[in-house]
Amino acid sequence: MSLFGKSKPRLPPLHAGRIEDYALIGDCETGALVSRDGSIDWLCWPNFSSAACFAALLGTADNGYWRLQPVGEIKSITRRYRPGTMILETTFVTEDGEVCLTDFMPPRGQHSDVVRIISGIRGKVKMRMELVIRFDYGLTIPWVTAKGDELRAIAGPNMVVLRAECPKGDPAKLHGEDMTTVSEFTLKEGHRTCFVLTYGASNEDVPRRISPDDALEDTDKYWCDWTGRSKYEGIYTDAVSRSLMTLKAMTYRPTGGIVAAVTAGLPEKIGGERNWDYRFCWLRDTSFTLLVLLRAGYTEEAIQWRLWLLRAIAGAPDQVQSLYGIGGERQLPEWDAGWLRGYEESRPVRFGNAAAGQFQLDVFGEVATALQRVPDGDEDVRVPAAALQAKLIDHLCQVWDQPDEGIWETRSGRKHFVHSKVMAWVALDRALKNYERFDGGGDIKRWKKNRDLLHKEICEKGFNKKLNAFTQSYGSKNLDASCLRLGLVGFLPMDDPRIIGTIDAIQKNLMQDGLVQRYKPEKSPDGLKGNEGTFLACSFWLVVCLYLLGRKGEATAMYDRLLALRNDVGLLSEEYDPVGKRMLGNFPQALSHIALVHAAFTLSGHWQPEPYAPVK
Numbered sequence: 001m002s003l004f005g006k007s008k009p010r011l012p013p014l015h016a017g018r019i020e021d022y023a024l025i026g027d028c029e030t031g032a033l034v035s036r037d038g039s040i041d042w043l044c045w046p047n048f049s050s051a052a053c054f055a056a057l058l059g060t061a062d063n064g065y066w067r068l069q070p071v072g073e074i075k076s077i078t079r080r081y082r083p084g085t086m087i088l089e090t091t092f093v094t095e096d097g098e099v100c101l102t103d104f105m106p107p108r109g110q111h112s113d114v115v116r117i118i119s120g121i122r123g124k125v126k127m128r129m130e131l132v133i134r135f136d137y138g139l140t141i142p143w144v145t146a147k148g149d150e151l152r153a154i155a156g157p158n159m160v161v162l163r164a165e166c167p168k169g170d171p172a173k174l175h176g177e178d179m180t181t182v183s184e185f186t187l188k189e190g191h192r193t194c195f196v197l198t199y200g201a202s203n204e205d206v207p208r209r210i211s212p213d214d215a216l217e218d219t220d221k222y223w224c225d226w227t228g229r230s231k232y233e234g235i236y237t238d239a240v241s242r243s244l245m246t247l248k249a250m251t252y253r254p255t256g257g258i259v260a261a262v263t264a265g266l267p268e269k270i271g272g273e274r275n276w277d278y279r280f281c282w283l284r285d286t287s288f289t290l291l292v293l294l295r296a297g298y299t300e301e302a303i304q305w306r307l308w309l310l311r312a313i314a315g316a317p318d319q320v321q322s323l324y325g326i327g328g329e330r331q332l333p334e335w336d337a338g339w340l341r342g343y344e345e346s347r348p349v350r351f352g353n354a355a356a357g358q359f360q361l362d363v364f365g366e367v368a369t370a371l372q373r374v375p376d377g378d379e380d381v382r383v384p385a386a387a388l389q390a391k392l393i394d395h396l397c398q399v400w401d402q403p404d405e406g407i408w409e410t411r412s413g414r415k416h417f418v419h420s421k422v423m424a425w426v427a428l429d430r431a432l433k434n435y436e437r438f439d440g441g442g443d444i445k446r447w448k449k450n451r452d453l454l455h456k457e458i459c460e461k462g463f464n465k466k467l468n469a470f471t472q473s474y475g476s477k478n479l480d481a482s483c484l485r486l487g488l489v490g491f492l493p494m495d496d497p498r499i500i501g502t503i504d505a506i507q508k509n510l511m512q513d514g515l516v517q518r519y520k521p522e523k524s525p526d527g528l529k530g531n532e533g534t535f536l537a538c539s540f541w542l543v544v545c546l547y548l549l550g551r552k553g554e555a556t557a558m559y560d561r562l563l564a565l566r567n568d569v570g571l572l573s574e575e576y577d578p579v580g581k582r583m584l585g586n587f588p589q590a591l592s593h594i595a596l597v598h599a600a601f602t603l604s605g606h607w608q609p610e611p612y613a614p615v616k
Contacts, residue, residue, distance in 0.1 A: 015056035015065060016041055016343055019266060019583040020567040022057075023079065023088050026249040027105035027112055031262040033057060033587070034088055034103050036077050039067035045158070045199040046112055048252060048259050048279045049326055053160060053199075055138035058265045058349050059340045063138025066197065068101060068116055070094045071126040071184070081242070081569055085223035086249050087216070088569070097123020099187055106215040107222045108253075111207040114197045115215050120187040129172065129195065131181040133160055137337050137351065144181065146174050151181055152206065159202040163209055165194040231297030232597075234604030239563055242570035243593035244296055247289070250590055252326040256304030257281040257312075258289060259326060261574070261586035265337075267346035268532040268575055268585045275342065277351050278574075278586040280332060281308070282323045283363040284407060285591055286370040292597040294373060295606060306374040310383040313367065317395035320367075322360040322409070323353060332356040358405040359414065364396045365423030365489070368430040390442040393431045397443075397450045400424040406473075407482045408518055411527030416474040418462035419482035422491050425454045429490070432615040448615065455491075455614070459498075468501035478524045479509050481516050481538035484545050490610030494548045503545050513578030514561060515539045533575035533584040536562065540595035544602045548609065559599055572596065 022033040022041070030050070032043040042057040044050045056065035070092050079090040087104040098121040105114055118127060133142055133153045142153035142160070151162040151174050164172040164183060172183040172193045185193060194212040226248060232240045251258045264277035286309055293302040312328035313320050321330060334354040342349050371385055400421065403414035428451035435444055461474040472480035483502050487494040510517045515534035522531070539562055547555035566572055567583070572592040574585025601607040 011341075012060040012062055014341065014344060015039075015059065015061045015063070019343075019573050019585075019587050020571075022571075022587060023081070023567075023569045024246065024249060024262065024571060024588055025086055025088055025103050025105050025114070026262070027108045028249060028251055028253040029108055030105075030112060031249060032103075032105065032114060033263070034090075036079065036090070037067070037074075038069040038090060038092070038101055039065050040103075040114070041065050042263060043114070044262075044279070045160070047326065048250075048262060051136045052138065053133055053135050053158070055134065055340065056132075057263070058337075058343050059138055061132060062134070063340060064132050064134035065130070066114075066116075066132070067128075067130045068118060068195065069128065070099065071128050079569060081245075082220065084227040084241070084245075085220055086245055087219055087223070091121070092125070094123075094125055097121070097125040097187075097189065099125050099127070102216070104216065104219050106210070106219045112199045113210060113215065115210075115212050116195045116197075117192055117212055117216065118187060118194075119192040120189045122189050124189075125187050127185055127187050127193070129181075129183040131162060131197075132179070133181075137340065139337075139339055141179065144176070146176075146181075149174065154202045157202055159200045159204075159206075161198045161200065161207055163196045163198075165196070165212060166192075229297055232295070232601070232604075232606075234600060234606070236563075236600040236604065239566070239570065240296070240597050240600045243597050244292070244298070246571060246588050246593050247293075247590060248298075248301070250588070251301065251304075255311075255327050256301070256306075256308040257324070257326045257328070258285065258305060258590060260285060260323075260590050261588065263586045264351055265340070265346070265349040266343050266573070266584070266586045269346075269530050270344050270577075270580070270584070271346050272530040272532075273346075273348065274528055274530065274532055275346050275348065275350055276355075276586070277334070277353050278589070280323045280325055280353060280356075281312070283309070283313070283320075284322065284360075284366045285594065287366045287373075288594045288598055289590070290370050290374050291607075292594055292601070295601050296597070299375065302374050306370065306385075309367065309370060310385055310388065313392075314383045314388065317391045318399075320363060320392065321356050322358060322363050323356050330356065355405070355409040358409060359402070360406065360409065361400065361402070361404040361417075361420040362407050362423035364392060365426035365430075367392065368427040369489070372430050372434055389431065393427060393442060393447055396424060396427055397446055400450065400454055408480075408526065412525050413527070415472075415476075416461070417480075417482075418458060418470050418473060419480065419485065421454060421458050421462065422486055422489065425451060425458065425491060426489050428454065429614060451614070458491075463498055467505055468498075469505035470498065470502045472519055472524055476524075478519060479506055480519045480524070481506055481510055481535065481541070482518070484516075484538065484541040487548070488541070488544060488609045490612050493612045494545070494609065496612075500549065503542070503549070506542070514558070515576060515578055516542050533577040535575055536565070536572055536589070536592040537574075537595040540592070540599045543599045547599075547602050552603075556603060559603060562596070562599075 142155040261278035268274035336348040406417035573583035573587040574589040
């Protein structure tokens with residue numbers, strides 16, 4: 001007891017490493033984050049949107065993790081993805097020797113597996129495996145039973161089975177220590193130990209045992225075959241390839257939906273409240289996603305994404321949302337997990353996303369652009385794309401004059417955001433340019449009238465002559481990086497003085513240490529406290545703008561700077577803190593990697609924006 005009264009109970013230490021210290025493994029239905037020190041600190045099972053069974057990323061070791069590393073001092077850690085794959089190899093060097101940890105999730109059969117193979121390279125290294133399973137985002141302690149080299153953990157509908165395999169050397173026996181499953185063993189040169197963790201429903205038979213060697217071979221072939229289909233040719237092949245693989249790993253194979261990130265709750269400012277769940281599919285990501293997939297030769301994935309899009313938005317046009325679940329689910333209630341302390345005490349930790357209930361006008365333009373680009377799929381008969389798009393455009397004519405929450409999903413009330421209005425114009429413009437596909441449907445005269453009225457209004461109300469720039473909203477004096485897209489979507493020619501003025505103003509006023517901020521929250525209140533980091537996708541948009549303006553050296557230098565911000569295995573988060581020199585936000589972030597690939601195509605001379613040529 002303290003001399004001054006009762007002392008506060010000592011809280012367990014936070015567990016997570018820096019965001020950039022993680023790597024992604026996945027089976028195209030869910031994904032796990034593996035830290036540099038061999039700890040899996042985040043895994044949602046059985047799919048991306050399920051509750052996590054390892055949630056130490058957002059709290060303490062008590063919230064679940066799976067660590068495999070040498071005992072004692074580690075002299076060095078290096079890691080890489082096996083070329084052309086999502087198979088992660090981490091090499092630990094100690095005073096006694098060297099080992100290599102291979103982590104991967106094989107293409108899913110009936111069940112989902114995480115395979116960890118630890119191989120002795122030289123010497124004799126003492127190893128320790130620690131497994132803490134906590135279902136329901138780190139809350140629920142399972143009932144654990146062990147028999148020989150197999151462990152079963154069950155709680156409610158969930159079952160996880162751990163199996164250990166030791167072809168040579170000391171057996172990796174499993175035992176319990178203080179609510180933790182532990183295995184200690186010595187790994188000699190040329191020997192190895194394998195651990196396989198498998199998810200299954202608790203009311204079904206125990207999942208079958210798999211062969212780690214066969215699983216490794218199958219996983220290597222799966223990814224190498226997929227990577228080999230890429231048609232990108234340019235000097236940024238490695239960066240593009242890794243980004244495309246990351247997007248593939250974030251694709252929910254049963255439906256074709258691509259999640260914005262595999263994580264939830266990682267902060268846009270350390271210790272702040274800007275902590276969101278990104279394990280859903282955003283319509284605004286579709287346009288650039290489909291662009292990069294098609295440009296890279298992945299037509300099948302693009303068609304599957306298109307089919308997901310059609311199924312998701314099917315129904316009444318006035319009920320279109322900005323984001324959906326991986327299967328097209330509409331109800332994504334937002335709630336706080338009060339038992340989690342948050343990443344570096346960043347709270348609240350939110351799951352679900354209330355932005356699904358917002359009105360975001362720009363999604364109409366994203367949908368129109370996406371449907372324009374991608375070939376029809378065999379299943380388009382389920383949801384006729386032409387008829388659906390015509391209905392959406394008719395509805396857009398009724399609502400484009402209304403304020404919305406905008407691309408950044410602000411929580412300070414609706415405004416007439418310039419980017420939103422421009423994307424509404426894009427929806428009308430693309431519909432007119434492709435009206436032949438509507439089979440006679442659609443009020444073309446009405447569409448043209450609304451498109452032209454909207455273009456005139458944006459130029460009159462969204463452009464500030466004193467700033468010589470398009471602003472965040474009508475009548476505002478504040479800038480917004482989303483306006484970098486105005487030239488890219490063909491609203492005005494890239495060489496229009498208003499586009500050039502906007503780019504120059506953003507460079508002058510929204511840059512921090514050479515990177516782009518979305519906007520300045522202190523000048524443009526968004527309903528949340530505090531600030532945030534620089535936004536990586538916006539920075540890539542600026543690269544594209546500079547290149548298209550002919551400032552190619554400046555664009556290339558900035559692109560190289562952005563590539564240097566990737567972590568050691570080529571991954572990017574949503575934001576970057578140029579002061580703390582660290583990543584921020586959910587990770588890996590699909591939009592950041594989409595923008596990286598799009599910029600690479602532009603710098604390689606393989607992309608030009610939609611020309612400004614309204615239908616007369």
